[in-house]
Amino acid sequence: MSGPQLLDALLAITAVLQADQERELERRGLTVPRTHLLWVLHHGGPATQSALAEAIGVTPRYVTTLVDALESTGLARRTSHPTDRRALLVELTPRGASAMTAMASERVALGDALIEGLDPHAVAAAIQVIDHARERLERLVAEHERAQEERAESS
Amino acid sequence: MSGPQLLDALLAITAVLQADQERELERRGLTVPRTHLLWVLHHGGPATQSALAEAIGVTPRYVTTLVDALESTGLARRTSHPTDRRALLVELTPRGASAMTAMASERVALGDALIEGLDPHAVAAAIQVIDHARERLERLVAEHERAQEERAESS
DNA sequence: TATTGTTATACTCTATAACTATA
DNA sequence: TATAGTTATAGAGTATAACAATA
DSSP states (O other), rough: HHHHHHHHHHHHHHHHHHHHHHHHHHTOOOOOOOOEEEHHHHHHSSSHHHHHHHHHHHHHHHHHHHHHHHHHHTTTTEESSSSSSEEEEEOOOOOHHHHHHHHHHHHHHHHHHHTTTTTTTHHHHHHHHHHHHHHHHHHHHHHHHHHHHHHHHHH | OHHHHHHHHHHHHHHHHHHHHHHHHHHTTTOHHHHHHHHHHHHHHHHHHHHHHHHSSSSSHHHHEEEEEHHHHHTOOOOOOOOSSTTTHHHOOOHHHHHHHHHHHHHHHHHHHHHTTTTTHHHHHHHHHHHHHHHHHHHHHHHHHHHHHHHHHHH
């Protein structure tokens, strides 16, 4: 009975979060996948384009496009790989690094703002419910995929 | 302290939900905005393209593209408006209607699956926390927008 | 032979501007 | 004059396939 309600509540806040995020990115001249790539560089340091493709879950070809865009706006740059002459290392420029630092602290501020006026215990309990639901969902998805693979094999 | 953790938990489950949804849509040969349009037709009945543009928050031009795609896959169709010869009414085909019915019940099943093993009271409390956070967020966004408009006016 | 990145191509999402038919 | 929808065009997101240089 309350499961669908939880789903509705999650989808509703998700929609607002995404709209807000997109507005913030637009203000900085960024897009979602470009920001995702910068985020990976911010946390993991310089990386090859293949590694970035793997990390953000897109094709290597699309990483080329993303890095082109980030280079042209001065947020990242390509440097040569020290040992593998096929590969390129992508790294943040100082401007890219400071943009990521600013976004990280804005995100913490947003998180704090979200729970203003709420009992910390209630928030902690809600986090547990959400995490539990996510784990259930991940297991369901994994089962679906396994079932589909079996169907594909048998056909 | 726990605000950013709540945000993280929400973003994490959101990512899984979206990935799951996209896989489901792909299985049916649908896309997110096309499904959104079908959903509006399912709940509100036949509508003009302008009304649909308003309802799903895209330009009228893009509704043309979406309806073209839905017509070519046999899920929706255009009919003439009874009184306004400029306008077209878009409606679900029987196939479109049954696809929407199936998706609605799948969504309820997903909601139920999410909370398996959880105390209903805990779920209800979590829903309250999420709704509260959404309302806070909506207010913040509205304030931001007002502030930006003022800045735009004064410049 | 396998891997890194790029050129070529294509489809979906989405917008603005200009236009046609009708109100 | 205003509105409903379409043609024209463009940029972003994203994929596959073919290819070059290097390992």
